[in-house]
Amino acid sequence: MVDTRFHPFAGPVLLRSLLASLPAPPLVEDARLHHLTITGADELETADAGEIALAAQPAYRAALQETAAGVVIVHPSLRDLVPPGAVPIVVERAHELFVDILERLYPAGTHGSAAWQLADDEDAPLVEAGVRIGANVVVGAGVEIGRNTVIGPNTVIGRGVTIGRNAVIGANATIEYAHLGNGVVIHSGARIGTEGFGWLGQGRANRKIPQLGRVIVQDLVEIGANTTIDRGALGDTVIGEGTKIDNLVQIGHNCQIGRHCLIAAHCGLSGSTVLEDSVLMGGRSSTVGHLTVGAGTVIMGAGVATKDIPPGSKVGGYPARDVRRWWQEVATLRRLSKGDKSGRES
Numbered sequence: 001m002v003d004t005r006f007h008p009f010a011g012p013v014l015l016r017s018l019l020a021s022l023p024a025p026p027l028v029e030d031a032r033l034h035h036l037t038i039t040g041a042d043e044l045e046t047a048d049a050g051e052i053a054l055a056a057q058p059a060y061r062a063a064l065q066e067t068a069a070g071v072v073i074v075h076p077s078l079r080d081l082v083p084p085g086a087v088p089i090v091v092e093r094a095h096e097l098f099v100d101i102l103e104r105l106y107p108a109g110t111h112g113s114a115a116w117q118l119a120d121d122e123d124a125p126l127v128e129a130g131v132r133i134g135a136n137v138v139v140g141a142g143v144e145i146g147r148n149t150v151i152g153p154n155t156v157i158g159r160g161v162t163i164g165r166n167a168v169i170g171a172n173a174t175i176e177y178a179h180l181g182n183g184v185v186i187h188s189g190a191r192i193g194t195e196g197f198g199w200l201g202q203g204r205a206n207r208k209i210p211q212l213g214r215v216i217v218q219d220l221v222e223i224g225a226n227t228t229i230d231r232g233a234l235g236d237t238v239i240g241e242g243t244k245i246d247n248l249v250q251i252g253h254n255c256q257i258g259r260h261c262l263i264a265a266h267c268g269l270s271g272s273t274v275l276e277d278s279v280l281m282g283g284r285s286s287t288v289g290h291l292t293v294g295a296g297t298v299i300m301g302a303g304v305a306t307k308d309i310p311p312g313s314k315v316g317g318y319p320a321r322d323v324r325r326w327w328q329e330v331a332t333l334r335r336l337s338k339g340d341k342s343g344r345e346s
Contacts, residue, residue: 002212005160006177007106012037022100030087043234056094073098102210117159177231181219189226196230196253
């Protein structure tokens with residue numbers, strides 16, 4: 001569900017009227033078109049009967065069959081998997097049509113969202129007792145800040161953000177489109193809730209995909225200086241309880257980071273990466289996105305995860321593989337580079 005606390009909604013609107021407003025209205029032969037009211041957009045897993053969801057590629061198959069969405073924008077190859085309760089809108093360029101719809105339902109966009117942050121209204125911030133706020137801090141409309149939280153100078157807290165109790169927010173940080181738990185520590189210069197890096201027609205049109213999600217930071221998380229965490233595209237980017245993130249780390253949109261993970265400096269997590277609980281990532285390690293790193297896994301420094309990694313693994317290298325195998329390969333290459341083709345140590 002898109003949180004209208006952060007993203008203004010132009011609806012509710014009849015599906016018929018919504019489709020008619022598009023640049024190229026799709027052909028839909030379904031009687032429900034004329035009376036179904038659209039109340040938002042969401043992911044397949046969490047959409048309800050008034051919401052529109054997207055199924056554009058084979059990775060959506062399982063979620064599509066179980067969805068409760070009222071409308072599904074679907075690629076023709078997946079048409080037969082749409083549940084009978086959903087109105088199918090079948091198009092080859094499903095993702096592009098979905099972006100058209102998102103831009104109608106949530107029209108603020110990047111420019112409008114920035115302007116909305118500055119809107120002067122009567123939704124005053126709610127600040128509990130014992131909160132200390134430094135010089136030149138900007139606190140947006142509707143912000144909630146819990147007891148005994150400290151906010152350093154020159155920090156910006158965007159409209160609608162909530163911050164729990166006993167949190168520490170360093171100087172020159174920016175927090176937007178986010179909900180922070182109790183005891184969270186955000187160091188200087190961190191950027192929480194920035195726009196995710198999502199584009200259609202890569203290298204050609206480079207059309208922006210609206211980033212309408214949030215960042216959820218659970219209790220006792222610590223986020224290092226100049227780290228950036230992007231908000232989700234539709235769902236949430238989540239940082240689990242007790243996780244600690246070092247300086248200069250990039251967390252892409254829709255990443256799901258479990259509890260008590262440790263992520264060292266200069267790591268990069270591409271969008272939709274899942275780290276299960278207690279994953280350790282060494283400095284400059286990274287993931288390619290849309291994969292799961294199992295609980296208790298260790299990724300050695302500079303390792304690059306390119307596929308799912310089972311729980312309890314210890315991996316390194318590029319692509320990341322079992323660390324013993326990686327060391328063996330490095331040792332073999334070293335011997336070969338010295339002219340020893342026998343495979344023995346020199």
